[in-house]
Amino acid sequence: MAVAKDMRLRRWVSYAACTWAVLFAAPHVWWALGIPAGFPGGEASYHRFMGSTWRYVYDLVVVALGGVGVVVALTLRAPGGAGRWRGARGAAVAASVALTLRGVAGAIVDGASDPVWWPTFLLGGILYGSLAWLARAPRSNVTARVPSATREIR
Structure with a gap:
């Protein structure tokens, strides 16, 4: 019963992490396509940052990492996923x-002035950490690892 639970x-948790990765990558898709909606700092900040090639490449890398995040989350969804x-x-x-x-860095630096991005990063960290924890190999009983000859010493 506990195993099923x-x-x-x-x-x-896997589906939540997968959803987080898609939702996190989505704005980077439209920013790379030239749409400034939702960019931190507004449209003026968008035009300043997106005027450079590195920002465009950065958005493409984030989209690719979002895809990797989806694959990781779906791989760890089932038993033996980490083995695949x-x-x-x-x-x-x-x-x-x-x-x-x-x-955490965003919370320290930006605090209440950024109610969207640092909590988004923190939520992603918690989701992927939880998924890694839940996907760990099951621990066997300690006595099962002790040779039988030493278990029967009286």
């Missing part, structure tokens, strides 16, 4: 660390 939780792609759990941990650090 754990799997259901893992599935829902060995790096999936490591990618989830790396995403969790990077997103959480960015979220």
Whole structure:
């Protein structure tokens, strides 16, 4: 019963992380296409930043990483998912660390003046960290690893 409940939780966290990755990548798609809607700092900031090639490339990289995030989340959804792609759990941990650090840094620097982006980063970090935690290998009983000869010493 507990295993089924754990799997259901893992599935829902996986779908939430997948949804987060798609929603996070979406504005980068329209910013790369030249639409300034929702850009931090408004339209003037958008035109200043998007005037450089690096910002366009940055948006494309974020969209690609969003795709990787979807693949990681869906790979870790089922039991044995980390076994299908060995790096999936490591990618989830790396995403969790990077997103959480960015979220915490944004909270410290921007605080209440940015009610959208730092919480978004922090939520992504929490989701991918939770997914990595839920996808860990099940631990066997400690006594099962002890050779039988030493277990029966009286």
